[in-house]
Amino acid sequence: MDIIKYNVDVNQLYKIRNRLSKYQKSVDEFKSLIYRNIDSIPVIDTTAHDHQDQTHRNAFDICKLKQFDIQQLKNDPEQFLALLFAVVNSCDFSVAAKIVIHFQLFGGSILELGTQQHHQKYFNDINSMKIVGGFAMTEMGHGSNVRQIETTAHYDLKSKEFIINSPTLASTKFWIGNIARYGTHVVLFCKLIFNQEDKGVHGIVVPIRDLETMKVFPGIELGGCGPKLGWNGIDNAWIRFKNYRVPRENLLNKFANISENGEYHTTISSPGKLFQQTISQLVFGRMLYVCGPIFSINYCLNTAIRYAFSRRQFGEKGKKEELIINYPSHYRVLMPMLGTLIAFEFGRDSIIEKLIHSKKYEQDVEETHAVVSGVKALINEYNMTYLNKLRAFCGGNGISSYNLFGYFRSELDIFQTAEGDGSVLYQQLSKFLLSEYKKWYKKEGVTGYIIKEVQTFLSTNPIYTHSRSMPYILSNEFHHHAFLYRFEKYRAIVIEKLSQSKSKGMSFMQGWNDSLLNVIELAKAYTHLFILEQSHLALKKVSDTNSRTLLNDLVKLYALSNIESDFSFYRNWNFISAGKAFAISDAVRDLCVAIKPYSLQILDSSKIDEHRFNIPLAHTDGDYLKHMAERVGIPISKL
Amino acid sequence: MDIIKYNVDVNQLYKIRNRLSKYQKSVDEFKSLIYRNIDSIPVIDTTAHDHQDQTHRNAFDICKLKQFDIQQLKNDPEQFLALLFAVVNSCDFSVAAKIVIHFQLFGGSILELGTQQHHQKYFNDINSMKIVGGFAMTEMGHGSNVRQIETTAHYDLKSKEFIINSPTLASTKFWIGNIARYGTHVVLFCKLIFNQEDKGVHGIVVPIRDLETMKVFPGIELGGCGPKLGWNGIDNAWIRFKNYRVPRENLLNKFANISENGEYHTTISSPGKLFQQTISQLVFGRMLYVCGPIFSINYCLNTAIRYAFSRRQFGEKGKKEELIINYPSHYRVLMPMLGTLIAFEFGRDSIIEKLIHSKKYEQDVEETHAVVSGVKALINEYNMTYLNKLRAFCGGNGISSYNLFGYFRSELDIFQTAEGDGSVLYQQLSKFLLSEYKKWYKKEGVTGYIIKEVQTFLSTNPIYTHSRSMPYILSNEFHHHAFLYRFEKYRAIVIEKLSQSKSKGMSFMQGWNDSLLNVIELAKAYTHLFILEQSHLALKKVSDTNSRTLLNDLVKLYALSNIESDFSFYRNWNFISAGKAFAISDAVRDLCVAIKPYSLQILDSSKIDEHRFNIPLAHTDGDYLKHMAERVGIPISKL
Known part of the structure; x- marks a missing residue:
């Protein structure tokens, strides 16, 4: 590859x-x-108790600025997200977390699952944080598998009240944020029992503390969950109920209602579907779990690259020590991360758009939710894996809390498993993909055999397998083909395995679990394909040629380094020859070398406010010695 | 594979x-x-300041128990290590860290680099912690590259004193543990300037605080380094010197001395070699960096596996939910980790033995040090990578500080870069390996060409490449061959690349950096080979047949899962065919399934005291609900 010159317009x-x-x-x-x-x-250095006090104060003061309004979640959810990220970028992370739990989970449940009466009753107090809300779904025994929750609300026809109980230890609501010390209400998810019949999971607004005295109401037991490895600004609680009564009107009754004269009514055909409908209203909240890790990658990658451009270590005898960015052990990791970040951002923006669209037109809802699941799982896994490398790239200085690697790791780790562990989310996506495929081939009248043949053909096409031509290796076409191939191959593998299990007389669940590793790979492969396709689509819309060229090369770096990290798949299925694999690694190296000189400018375009968080290694002047010295009080003026 | 029955003798x-x-x-x-x-x-929940107070008190009280004695480091270093791990297993990690810095780094430097007079003067006070010592090597500008440190000690012939200065900001000693608040002395590493001549890096005992008033002496400026992402019980400091004087006698003079009448004398030929000799005395201290991550894997793997055997989630309709250990997404990670842990333990014990031996007989010193470097780098990288997975395997409960994933991550992260970042240590090992190889082929009169031919032959031997016979795939012979092949292949690649660079007129440094990724892979490959060979050797010595069978299968799982994780290498160099790769994955799966039922017993043999740290998910009764409830104060007796 010739040396490439880019023109960067920040x-x-x-x-x-x-x-x-x-x-x-x-x-x-x-x-x-x-x-x-x-x-x-x-x-970075306080007790959980003090951290919670500060978080509460900050969140309350932010509400006083009157920028957040619960109605934004419906009218302009993107604006809500943009404002939220203003908070994330300028305050301790727990402040934003508290706002999300309060507005998006608690308030959003009332907005989406409740009706006019609830909106009138609660919205003003939510906006001003006069009341503080939590989202009581998870139980000690039931995390990702929400359908199995055990908390019950028996409807008492006579008093027109729900009688709420926590029948077992496992049914104790657990990890409920905002509630241990400051919360006044929760939206409680529980099984509604009406006339001895289990109607499935419903949401009910439950007041838990007296607004005046802040005492917990009788019938409720509640306590803190103890210190955590992150989010310590949030006061997570366990809650138990014993014959605790709330009035009929507190049922969030958009999809299912109990009338005043005691009739249960829903337009939705089964409790299972009601549950799906209930949960799916909250999916926009999952955007935080996609935006969060991208925010973390932005900051930590910025720190590691800027440090690598200023820190010198070892080198030729008699010369200045070498900048650590110039060691391949550094740039061969950092530059592909930069490319991956760009691709993730295109993916994120595309699903924000899709979510807005599917919300507005109620189209493609299921597909969008499935894709969000995969993207959420994939990006969080990536973030946590690479954060560790970035920290180590900064050596001892990476240990200093001031450089925020520990902070990001602690605050973001939770994202990996909150609202569904990755392996569960990947399975949801794969289930969707397989059922879509079934629909398609039933419609087309294609037999399973032919589908397999087509895929086998793909895997042995010698042009794809052997062509080492650098223009072809660098082409978006090849990358798309490789990602598509991987997705289709895993799909074929899973289908074949499942049908084998079936013919062996195994239950679907047994067969599914036997194929689980491939099921997960299928979802990952699809998610990468989605991210790549959305990146390519987004690039087409970029009118500025210089920016398009640069961003396209960054996306190429994402694609090729991803293929490189998955050589075992591509080689085992003979999609590429060994020689081509080596050529791909050469292409990755060349792209890294080409982009390296421009990486600081690319980072400039993240527009991180270097002064607000004052990360010593991340200042644009590159003078990490001075900034570290200032933070720890070395009197540099006297040197 | 048939279902295997093991007999486990804990x-x-x-x-x-x-x-x-x-x-x-x-x-x-x-x-x-x-x-x-x-x-x-x-x-798990305090400020750095309070944590430091508590750590100091605990360490001081432990010294009062009179079990640690500085002379153990010479007379019976294994005993010191065993006692140290008693502390690690029963106290907050920082307590052991403080003891290590005080006894092993500070005391050990005086023991190994000083002479009789120093021993007499300091040892009693070190043992009782009347004085508290630090190890002042790292500077703001110089971490792994110690030779470039800038702090100077000019010898003043007239006053017979060293005059110590920190000439630049970069020369500020930084991260010096035990010193910010409690330290009384450091061993200072600095360039000794004698008669205007730079004699290289020397160690000097430097008193920094008045023992009575605890005030820092004039001529020294000192302050805390601020909060860290771990080790907050340790009071790390920056220190600067301005014409600070210490007497001639404080030079640690085992290898270089200044006589009373003002003559500098050393038996070692150059400052570079003196430096090597100085540093190499401290290598036993690196054992902590090998034992520490193994300790972490032991605890965290124990927690994750025990939880997986008690937590149920999802499953067949109408049946009890399934134990999460039975999902391949779990056991295909957890069981190989168990195998890897066993292999790492064999590797660790072997290098303890080698270190003791090389210390005693001054043989194979260089080799042992090189191997320790590789093992330290590899095990710490593994620990940090897998800790993240283990945490996520425990879902929301993994977030609770009580389950100690955050604790281990914070305390162990530092090990990755302390005393040398992995990429630097791998390079040290590769340099040693290449120079050994050069010696060998010079002696044998073999040309580079023939060496390459031999290796090319290896890579295409069809029996090795294609045999899918399960007994062969499961044989130690195959595993050893695969590991050896990988090592030799990377060695050949690096040699070829280096000689190509040379013929292109590049400097050695340029060529080395161009080959850096392969240089690092070479060291990793050797380290895995070392661990496997030591495991096989250790297994041969196991007299109990049942234990040997079980442990051998665990080591096989380590080997095969390692090969599986490196399929891209093995496939690209055609060491195995695609079909064989799939057969290897089948073997890994079968071994996982075979070992799974015995994994709790295997964990029992780690002999973790479940009551001391009281990790809710890790109790042997498997009742995590009860133990979590107890920790957070849910009144279970009333349920």
Whole structure:
């Protein structure tokens, strides 16, 4: 490869990389309000108790700025997200977490599952944080498998009340955020028992504390869950109920209602579907779990690359020590991460768009939810894996809390398993993919045999397998083909395994579990394909040629380094020859070398406010010695 | 594979897995002293300041138990290590860290680099912790590259004193443990300037605080380094010197001395070699960095597997939910980890033995040090990578600080880069391997060409490549061959690349950096080969047949899962065919399924005291609900 020259327009890049940049003006205004009024930066050395006090104060003060409004979640959810990320970018992470639990999970449940009466009753108090809400779904015995929750609400026809109980230890609501010390209400998810009949999971607004005295109401037992490896600003609680009564009106009754004269009514055919409908209203909340890790990668990658451009270690005798960015052990990891970050951002923006669209037109809802699941699982896994490498790339200085690797790791780790562990989410996506495929081949009248043949043909096409031509290896066409092939291959493998299990007389569940590793790979492969396709689509819309060229090369680096990391798949299925594998590694190296000189400018386009979090290794002047010295009080002026 | 039945003798396994179990009696006595006298368990929710106070108090009280003696480091270093691990297993991690810095780094430097006069002057006060010592090597600008440190000690012939200075900001000593608040002395590593001549890096004992007032002496500026992502019980400091004077006698003068009448004398030929000699005395301290991550894997794997055997989630309709251990997504990770743990333990015990031997007989010193470097780098990388998976396997409960995933991650992360980042240590090992190889083929008169031919032959031998016979795939012979092949292949690649660079006129450094990724792979391949060979050797010595069979299968699982994780290498160099790769994956699966039913017993042989750290998910009764409930105060007796 010849040495490539790029023209970097930082502002253009910023806009292309951020769909939410259209809110830049209101976000900037909000930020300057925060800068003036809120004293909150990442909390790195305090007890959970003090952290919770500070978080509560900060979140309350932010609500006083009157920027967040529960109605945004319906009218302009992107604006809500943009404002939320203004908070994430300028305050300790727990402040945003508290706002998300309060507005999006608690408030959003009332918005989406409740009706007019609930909206009128609660929205003003939610906006001002006069009441503080939690989302009581998870139980000690039941995390990802929400359908199995055991908390019950028996409807008492006479008093027109729900009688709520926690029948077992496993049914104890657990990890319920915002509730251990400050919460006044929860939306409680429980099994509604009506006339001795289990109607499935419903949401009910449950007041838990007296607004005046802040005492927990009788019939409720509640306590803190203890310190955590992150999110310590959030007061997570366990809650138990014993014959605790709430009035009929507290049922969030958009999809199922109990009338005043005691009739249960729903338009939805089964408790299972009601549950699906209930949960699916909350999917936009999952965007936080997609945006969060991308935010973390942005910051930590910025720190590691800037440090690598200023730190020198070892080198030729008699010369200045070498910048560590120039060691392949560094740049062969950092540059592909930069490419991956760009692709993830395109993927994120595309699913924000899809979610908005599917919400508005109620189309493709199921598909969008399935894709969000995969993207959430994949990006969080990536973030946690690579955070560790970035920390180590900064050596001892990576250990200092000031450089925030520990902070990001602690705050983001939870994202991996919250609202569904990766392996569960991948399975949800794979189930969707397989049922879509079944629909398709039934419609087309294609037999399973022919499908397999087509795929086998793909795997042995010698042009694909052997062509080492560098233009072909660098082409988007090849990358797309490789990602598509991987997806289709795993799909074929899973289908074949499942049908084998069936013919052996195994239950579907047994067969599914026997194929589980491939099922998970299928979802991962699809998610990567989705991210790549969305990146390619987004690139087509970029009108600025210079930006398009640069971003396209970054996406190429994502694609090729991903293929490289999965050589065992591609080689075992003979999709590429050994020689081609080596050529791909050469292409990755060349792209890294080409992009390296521009990486600081690319990072500039992330527009991180270097002064707010004051990360010593991440300042644009590259003078990490000075900034570390300042943080720890070395009197540099006297040197 | 048929279903295998193992006979597990927990006590036998314990002894085989722990070379240091020979000290069991004195360790148990020490532990019961600690249980009675020291109130210290993992600190999970406090400020760095309070954590430091507690750590200092605990370490001081442990010294009062009179079990640690600086002379052990020479007379019976294994005993020191065994006692240290009694502390690690029963106290907050920082307590052991403080003892290591004080005894092993500070005391050990005086022991190994000093002479009789220093021993007499300091040892009693070190043993009682009347003085508290630090190890002042790292500077702000210089971590792994110690030779470039800038702190100077000019020898003043007239006053017979060293005049110590920190000439630049980068020369500020940084991260110096034990010193910010409690330290009284450091061993300072600095460039000795004698008669305007730079004599290289020397160690000098430097008093920093008045023992009575605890005030820092004039001429020294010192402050804390701020909060860290781990080791917050250790008071790390920066220190600067300005014309600070210490007497001639404080030079640690075993290898280089200044006589009273002002003559510098050393028996070692160059400052570079003196530096090597100085540093190499401290290598036994690196054992902590090998034992630490194995300790972490033991605890965290124990927690994750025990939880997986008690937690149920999802499953067949109408049946009890399934134990999560029975999902391949779980056991295909957990069982190979168990095998890898066993192999790592064999590797660890072997290098303890080698270190003792090389110390005693001054043989194979260089080789042993090189191997320790590789093992330290590899095991720490593995530990940090897999800790993340284990945490996520425990879902929301993995987030609770009580289950100690956050604790282990925070305390162990530092090991990855302390005393040399992995990529630096791997390079040291590869340099050693290449120079050994050069010696060998010069001696044998073999040309580079022939060496390459031999290796090319290996790679295409069809029996090795294609044989899918399960007995062969499961044989130790095949595993050894695969590991050896990988090592030799990377060696050949590196040699070829280096000689190509040379013929292109590149400097050695340029060529080396161009080959850096392969250089690092070479060291990793050798380290795995070393661990496998030592495991096979150790297995041969196991007299109990049942234990040998079980442990051998665990080592097989390590080997095969390692090969599986490196299919891209083995396939790209055509060492195995695609069909064989799939057969290897089948073998891994079968071994996992075979070992799974015995894994709890295998964990029993780790002899973790479940009551001391009281990890809710890790109790042997498997009742995690009860133990979590107890920790967070749910009144279970009333349910």
